[in-house]
Amino acid sequence: MNLIADFDLTRENTLGLKSAARLAARITQAEALAALLDEADRRGMNFTVLGGGSNVVLSETVEALVGLMRIAGRRLSGQTATHNLVTAGAGENWHDFVTWTVGRGMPGLENLAGIPGTVGAAPVQNIGAYGVQLSDVFFELSAFDTKTRAIETFKAADCGFGYRQSRFKIEPGRHVILSVTLALPRDWSPTKAYAGLEGFPDDAAPAEVMASVLALRQSKLPDWRSLGNAGSFFHNPVVSTEEAERLADAPRYPQPDGRVKLSAGWLIEQCGLKGERLGPVGTYDGHALVLVNHGGATRRDVARFAAFVRERVKARFGVDLVQEPVEI
Numbered sequence: 001m002n003l004i005a006d007f008d009l010t011r012e013n014t015l016g017l018k019s020a021a022r023l024a025a026r027i028t029q030a031e032a033l034a035a036l037l038d039e040a041d042r043r044g045m046n047f048t049v050l051g052g053g054s055n056v057v058l059s060e061t062v063e064a065l066v067g068l069m070r071i072a073g074r075r076l077s078g079q080t081a082t083h084n085l086v087t088a089g090a091g092e093n094w095h096d097f098v099t100w101t102v103g104r105g106m107p108g109l110e111n112l113a114g115i116p117g118t119v120g121a122a123p124v125q126n127i128g129a130y131g132v133q134l135s136d137v138f139f140e141l142s143a144f145d146t147k148t149r150a151i152e153t154f155k156a157a158d159c160g161f162g163y164r165q166s167r168f169k170i171e172p173g174r175h176v177i178l179s180v181t182l183a184l185p186r187d188w189s190p191t192k193a194y195a196g197l198e199g200f201p202d203d204a205a206p207a208e209v210m211a212s213v214l215a216l217r218q219s220k221l222p223d224w225r226s227l228g229n230a231g232s233f234f235h236n237p238v239v240s241t242e243e244a245e246r247l248a249d250a251p252r253y254p255q256p257d258g259r260v261k262l263s264a265g266w267l268i269e270q271c272g273l274k275g276e277r278l279g280p281v282g283t284y285d286g287h288a289l290v291l292v293n294h295g296g297a298t299r300r301d302v303a304r305f306a307a308f309v310r311e312r313v314k315a316r317f318g319v320d321l322v323q324e325p326v327e328i
């Protein structure tokens with residue numbers, strides 16, 4: 001166990017917030033977890049896991065033992081008549097994993113290409129983009145239960161997947177995801193029910209679809225390496241049809257449960273907040289849903305600006321925006 005005191009996390013989060021962990025340790029194998037938890041208990045500290053830091057708002061000092069997820073490995077782990085099963089360690093980079101599957105003739109993840117972060121965090125908020133979400137291709141995952149200290153297998157039905165939601169997000173800290181197995185269809189055709197992808201023929205090459213997804217993402221989102229951000233900062237609100245009726249002009253997306261999804265970016269933009277800024281934090285001038293760090297921001301700056309956006313949207317539309325990135 002290699003414990004590092006006052007570990008600088010500023011470069012470990014895509015918002016680029018100034019942050020340090022009181023204590024940190026790299027996790028390269030599941031067997032290390034029990035000893036790390038014992039150590040955290042002994043010191044009276046919380047234990048928390050960090051992947052790529054692309055969906056978190058970090059405190060200036062994280063008063064915890066932070067486990068930096070680095071479990072590696074990816075393989076074809078099985079085959080059925082209809083699917084290839086692929087398994088990756090929780091510390092693998094998500095986009096590299098997607099590229100690896102497509103490169104080996106196992107399509108199915110191309111619409112999820114370019115999402116920052118790790119494989120292990122993908123189930124936490126059931127990542128989604130361009131008409132596909134992780135739960136569409138999920139087979140099972142293996143996780144360490146920090147309460148019972150046992151390693152368990154979770155099938156899709158055990159994960160409580162919803163829109164950017166799962167049991168792992170609802171019960172933060174309870175499970176450390178160690179590996180994820182996905183079922184990719186052997187008889188593939190592109191998912192193209194999304195503006196910008198609808199022109200693809202059914203026999204399109206998966207790599208072409210992936211290239212289009214990456215180009216679309218690049219045209220909409222700032223590169224976090226040059227302008228710190230955590231992607232979409234608020235969930236798209238899902239409201240009742242009566243509530244949606246009140247907002248006659250708002251773009252609306254009917255949901256299977258009869259409710260209506262609204263565009264948080266549209267609501268923010270209508271409040272005149274696209275490109276708005278308070279100190280070092282603002283909305284991206286190309287996409288109002290993305291909060292950006294113009295340099296040197298801390299969690300407090302983000303909280304102040306996020307509260308300002310929420311208040312303005314509430315006052316104008318009566319809609320509550322819910323933050324997507326997790327506070328650590």
Ligand SMILES: Cc1cc2nc3c(=O)[nH]c(=O)nc-3n(C[C@H](O)[C@H](O)[C@H](O)COP(=O)(O)OP(=O)(O)OC[C@H]3O[C@@H](n4cnc5c(N)ncnc54)[C@H](O)[C@@H]3O)c2cc1C
Binds near residue numbers: 051326
């Ligand atoms: C530019 C940009 C674009 C984005 N686009 C999208 C998008 O299109 N769709 C989308 O869904 N998301 C998107 N995101 C959000 C983010 O990339 C995903 O949520 C991603 O899965 C987070 O992975 P991570 O490894 O960075 O997680 P982190 O930010 O490190 O952690 C997020 C949460 O998961 C927990 N966690 C991390 N690893 C584990 C583990 N192994 N076991 C248990 N808990 C764990 C952490 O404790 C934390 O609570 C975007 C972010 C950015 C910066």
